[in-house]
Amino acid sequence: MANYLDAKEQYLSLGVDTEKAMSILENIPVSIHCWQGDDVNGFDNLDGLSGGIQTTGNYIGRARNPKELMQDMEKALSLVPGKKKINVHACYAIFEDGEWVDRDKLEPKHFKAWVDFAKKYGAGLDFNPTFFSHPMAKSGLTLSSPDENVRKFWIEHGKACVKISEYFARETGIPCVMNIWTGDGLKDVPADRLSPRQRYADSIDQILADCDKTLCKPCVESKVFGIGVESYTVGSGEWSLTYAATRNCLPLMDNGHYHPTEMVSDKISSLLCFFPEIALHVTRPVRWDSDHVVIFDDETKEIAKEIVRNNALDRVYIALDYFDASINRIAAWATGARNMQKALLNALLTPNEVLKDLQEKGEYTKLLVMQEEFKTLPFGAVWEEYLKRQKVLGINWIEEVEKYEKEVLVNRV
Numbered sequence: 383m384a385n386y387l388d389a390k391e392q393y394l395s396l397g398v399d400t401e402k403a404m405s406i407l408e409n410i411p412v413s414i415h416c417w418q419g420d421d422v423n424g425f426d427n428l429d430g431l432s433g434g435i436q437t438t439g440n441y442i443g444r445a446r447n448p449k450e451l452m453q454d455m456e457k458a459l460s461l462v463p464g465k466k467k468i469n470v471h472a473c474y475a476i477f478e479d480g481e482w483v484d485r486d487k488l489e490p491k492h493f494k495a496w497v498d499f500a501k502k503y504g505a506g507l508d509f510n511p512t513f514f515s516h517p518m519a520k521s522g523l524t525l526s527s528p529d530e531n532v533r534k535f536w537i538e539h540g541k542a543c544v545k546i547s548e549y550f551a552r553e554t555g556i557p558c559v560m561n562i563w564t565g566d567g568l569k570d571v572p573a574d575r576l577s578p579r580q581r582y583a584d585s586i587d588q589i590l591a592d593c594d595k596t597l598c599k600p601c602v603e604s605k606v607f608g609i610g611v612e613s614y615t616v617g618s619g620e621w622s623l624t625y626a627a628t629r630n631c632l633p634l635m636d637n638g639h640y641h642p643t644e645m646v647s648d649k650i651s652s653l654l655c656f657f658p659e660i661a662l663h664v665t666r667p668v669r670w671d672s673d674h675v676v677i678f679d680d681e682t683k684e685i686a687k688e689i690v691r692n693n694a695l696d697r698v699y700i701a702l703d704y705f706d707a708s709i710n711r712i713a714a715w716a717t718g719a720r721n722m723q724k725a726l727l728n729a730l731l732t733p734n735e736v737l738k739d740l741q742e743k744g745e746y747t748k749l750l751v752m753q754e755e756f757k758t759l760p761f762g763a764v765w766e767e768y769l770k771r772q773k774v775l776g777i778n779w780i781e782e783v784e785k786y787e788k789e790v791l792v793n794r795v
């Protein structure tokens with residue numbers, strides 16, 4: 383407490399109100415992805431993950447069914463402060479009594495358990511059609527496929543997902559962000575880059591034709607390349623931005639989906655000039671779209687700063703998207719989500735107005751010096767205080783996960 387009071391004073395002397403920062407932070411929703419808990423397997427198929435993305439590792443205790451996944455997610459959520467949304471993929475449909483339907487026939491009732499789960503936390507739900515890990519995705523093309531049967535199947539899946547997203551919003555009273563990502567692309571040099579992109583646009587137009595955008599906020603997520611589709615991605619950066627801009631849809635940027643020298647933190651403000659709302663997948667790419675666990679690194683901090691200092695907290699939907707199968711999955715979930723919260727707190731505790739003013743005045747020497755000095759302000763003391771107020775464990779929280787691993791996870795063999 384003494385530490386916090388000292389920190390509070392030090393920040394106040396720079397014009398930063400730590401109390402206000404904490405009260406803003408606890409209301410910023412961060413969407414927590416269900417797919418960290420089972421290596422993106424889902425419950426509607428037995429074949430595992432395929433289609434341009436990949437998990438690596440085989441740590442013990444992967445959740446094998448809805449009960450285990452929700453139990454694990456609950457454990458992870460108990461270790462994360464702040465407001466959450468729950469992000470569900472269509473392949474996490476829950477079938478009762480031996481029922482099974484294919485993705486084009488999914489209904490809201492197959493996600494009722496997720497609604498109940500979210501309601502326990504007073505949380506909203508986000509949703510994602512699943513255009514991978516499926517026999518109809520084997521060719522590598524789904525919504526852009528030249529095979530009309532395949533394309534039709536996936537359009538029907540997308541439409542079913544719009545209905546489910548609207549149901550989520552009605553049930554929770556919070557709009558549902560529905561993200562469209564496909565791995566559509568080609569391994570080798572294309573002979574026709576245009577036709578798949580035209581079909582892709584037509585398919586998503588059909589999916590969104592009856593979408594109630596007050597309930598369901600549709601996004602398109604771009605990508606630079608995927609595993610097995612290295613030469614051509616249908617939903618490229620330009621395709622996705624232009625589609626979103628011309629269709630009243632949100633562009634979604636995943637910071638693993640660009641050339642390694644490109645930074646999403648630098649792209650946010652460009653989009654904010656033109657889009658009322660945008661969406662993010664926060665991840666950690668290591669040399670490629672590896673989806674490592676989010677850490678408290680420079681880019682995560684910079685992304686948070688761009689949202690906070692541009693007053694865009696109500697215009698940017700923040701979701702996490704990573705999956706590491708090589709470490710304890712609950713710890714992966716919790717530490718990534720805590721780090722997103724840390725980055726947001728760090729941004730809220732930065733004397734942004736002072737720094738902006740130095741930039742506008744052209745005082746670049748002082749700007750550099752102050753930015754560097756601010757890096758060592760007593761951020762940790764405010765973070766610890768925030769955790770205490772949120773009734774979430776501090777530095778030793780890993781012990782809680784170790785206990786859970788010994789008591790629960792080791793039995794999953």
Ligand code: RNT
Pocket residue numbers: 417422435471510563603605636663671703
């Ligand atoms: C893949 C995209 C996509 C997925 C999830 C599971 O590269 O990032 O968002 O990670 O839909």
Ligand code: ZN
Pocket residue numbers: 563603636663703
């Ligand atoms: Zn993503």
